[in-house]
Amino acid sequence: MKIAFFGAHQFEREFFDRYNARKGHEITFLEEHLRPETAVLAAGHDCVCVFVNDTVDATVLGLLAEQGIQLIAARSAGFNHIDLDAAKRLGIPVVRVPAYSPFAVAEHAVALILTLNRKTHRAFNRVRDGNFSLDGLLGFDLHGKTVGVIGTGKIGQVFAKIMIGFGCEVLAYDIAPNYSVREMGVQYQPLGDVLRKSDIVSLHCPLVTATHHLINGDSLARMKPGAMLINTSRGGLVDAKALIDALKSGHIGAVGLDVYEEEADLFFEDLSGQVIEDDVFARLLSFPNVLITGHQAFFTKEALQGIAMTTLDNVSEFEATGDSKNKIRGR
Numbered sequence: 001m002k003i004a005f006f007g008a009h010q011f012e013r014e015f016f017d018r019y020n021a022r023k024g025h026e027i028t029f030l031e032e033h034l035r036p037e038t039a040v041l042a043a044g045h046d047c048v049c050v051f052v053n054d055t056v057d058a059t060v061l062g063l064l065a066e067q068g069i070q071l072i073a074a075r076s077a078g079f080n081h082i083d084l085d086a087a088k089r090l091g092i093p094v095v096r097v098p099a100y101s102p103f104a105v106a107e108h109a110v111a112l113i114l115t116l117n118r119k120t121h122r123a124f125n126r127v128r129d130g131n132f133s134l135d136g137l138l139g140f141d142l143h144g145k146t147v148g149v150i151g152t153g154k155i156g157q158v159f160a161k162i163m164i165g166f167g168c169e170v171l172a173y174d175i176a177p178n179y180s181v182r183e184m185g186v187q188y189q190p191l192g193d194v195l196r197k198s199d200i201v202s203l204h205c206p207l208v209t210a211t212h213h214l215i216n217g218d219s220l221a222r223m224k225p226g227a228m229l230i231n232t233s234r235g236g237l238v239d240a241k242a243l244i245d246a247l248k249s250g251h252i253g254a255v256g257l258d259v260y261e262e263e264a265d266l267f268f269e270d271l272s273g274q275v276i277e278d279d280v281f282a283r284l285l286s287f288p289n290v291l292i293t294g295h296q297a298f299f300t301k302e303a304l305q306g307i308a309m310t311t312l313d314n315v316s317e318f319e320a321t322g323d324s325k326n327k328i329r330g331r
Contacts, residue, residue, distance in 0.1 A: 151205025
C-alpha cells in the first residue's frame, strides 16, 4: 500500500525502513503533522499513518475520505486523538499498536519516581557547580511504602511487579481486575481507597470518556498528604489546573509527568529558542517538585522496533484480507 506517514521523526524512519524492506509498502515520510490544512498531502495514498499529536477529527477524516484513503494506521496504543465514530460513518477502518514494550513505559515511570525522590537531577547540577551540600536532597526509602496503580493492563502489571521488587505494598484499581496482577499479591480496592492509602500513585489507564480528568480536584484532595503522582499514560487523565492548586497548597508532595493534556503543540519539537505560550504548562515547570519529560516513556529501541513491526503488519494484513486483528472495533 501507499502510506502517507505524518509527523515523521528521524528516529522512527530507521526502524520503519528496516522492517518495510521485508514488507514492500511505499512510504512517504512527512514532517508535517496531520491537520485540516495538511490533509491534502495524503492525496495519492491508500493509508495514513498517524501518531498521538496528529489531529484525526471528523473534519480531517472527511478530507481523507474524499481522497480515497482506505485505512488509518495509528502507530500508538492510544487512539483518543481519532474520532472513531466519524471514521466508522465514513467507512475508514482504524488499526493501532495495542502493545509494543510495556517494560519501556513502566521503567520510565520508575525512573521518574526515583529521580523525584532522591532528587538526582538537582544533585547532578549541584555537583557540576562544585556544590556538594546535601541540604534539600533528602529522600525516603521506597521499601515499605504503599504504591497505588491505576490501570493494570500490560504496563500496569509490569510496573506493579517492579514496585513489589522494591519491597512496596501495591494496591490497584481497575474496572477489569487482572488475574495475573492479583496473583502477584496486589490488592484491588476502590479508587478512593487506593488514593487515600498510597504514598505514590501511578497512572496506567487509557484515556476514554470515563477516565478524562480522573485525577481532578476531588480525587487530589482524597490523596494522602505529601503523596507523589506519576503519569506516563495520557495527559487528559489529569486536570492540570487542579494539580497546580494541589501543588501550591502543598497537599501533593511531588509530580512526575511524561504526558500533558495540551502537549500536541509542545512535545516532539525543539522549542528551546521560543517562549512557551501555554501558561498552565509553564506554571507546572516552575515547581521544584515537578519533573516533566516530553512523552519519552515509550522511547526505547525495543519499543520502536515493536511499533514499526506491528504497524506495518497491520497494514499488510488489511491489504491482504480487508481486516486486521488490531482493528479498533465496537464503535
